[in-house]
Amino acid sequence: MTQPPRITDSHCHLDFPDFEGEVPELLARAAEAGVHRMVTICTRLRNEPTVRALSEAHAPIFYAAGTHPMSAAEEPLASIDELLALTAHPKFVGIGESGLDYHYTAESADIQKQSLLVHIEAAQRSRLPLIIHARAADKDMADILSAEHKNAPYSCVMHCYCSGPELAKRCLDLGFYLSMSGIATFPKSHEVRDIFAAAPVDRVLVETDSPYLAPVPRRGKRNEPAYTAFTAKVGAEVLDMTPEAFAAQTELNFERLFSKVAAYKGAA
Known part of the structure; x- marks a missing residue:
């Protein structure tokens, strides 16, 4: 039996209640689908110990943490020292x-911007990649990311990219990455697929954002890391590559951006 190409789920939420008590089984299904590692994202810093424990208990899991913009008004403002x-x-x-x-959450735009600036400075100072959620805020998002990059360069991935082509262009011009989620597999997501088709192949990642946004043919169900394989199949088609070539390219892209993962693997 031919083994599926190895890929990475660059963004998921394995600490969410949807997966409670099920992580070993999730990892087994992911491995069977060729998803050999993943980055689980902590969206509220008070939950960081739980996410850290997942990464310590399971070799394929790495993690990141920050304050999600939709939670920015509900959570204490993160400090740069806390993130560092x-x-x-x-x-x-x-x-x-x-x-x-x-x-x-447009009503909390001001605190979202304050929180974003803290996270950007932490990325600049740590040299770890910034993970960005952007929705219905294209101009402010582009202006802030561009201005801060001019002040001090940093790396960044626009996770679950489904914003417009202008924000995509400005981010790509800064050397940032776009991550493809299950949205790209939805029949009506023509603009999203067009944006990825026009992107440099060395700046594309894949993700699930699980438990949300399950790709076709699992749309409407709970998403999980194994389903990255469905999105990667569409990504290969969009970029006119074989599944093997697309997987290999996104692995290179992931390790270039998330260089700490590559260093950890090398030290293992």
């Missing part, structure tokens, strides 16, 4: 997710 202290852990590999969401 987390980076000492060998499996802590990114800052965030942070960003702006004006679709659901």
Whole structure:
């Protein structure tokens, strides 16, 4: 039997209640689908110990932490020192997710911007990649990311990219990465697929954002890391690559951006 190509789920939420008590089984299904590692994202810093424990208990799991923009008004404002202290852990590999969401939480735009600036500085100082959530905030998002990058360069992934082509262009011009989620597999997501088709192949990642946004043919069900394989299949088609070539390229891209993962693997 031919083994599936190895890929990485660059963004999931394995600490969410949807997966309670089920992580070993999730990892087994992921491995069977070719998903050999994943980055689980802590969206509220008070939950960081839980996410850290998942990474310590399971070899394929790495983690990142930050304050999600939709939670920015409910959580204490993170400090740069607090974020930098987390980076000492060998499996802590990114800052965030942070960003702006004006679709659901436009009323907290000011605190979202304050929180975002803290996360950007932590990324600049730690040299770990910034993980960005952006929804219905394209201009502010592009302007802030560009201005801060001019002040001090940093690396960044626009996770679950489904914003417009102009924000994509500005981010790619800064050397940032776009991550493809299950949204790209939805029949009506023509614009999203067009954005990825026009992106440099060395700047594309894949993810689930599980438990959300399960790709076709699992749409409407709970998402999980194994389903990254369905999104990767569509990604290969969009970029006119074989599944094997697309998987190999996204692995190179992931390890270039999340260099701490590659260093950890090398030290293992």
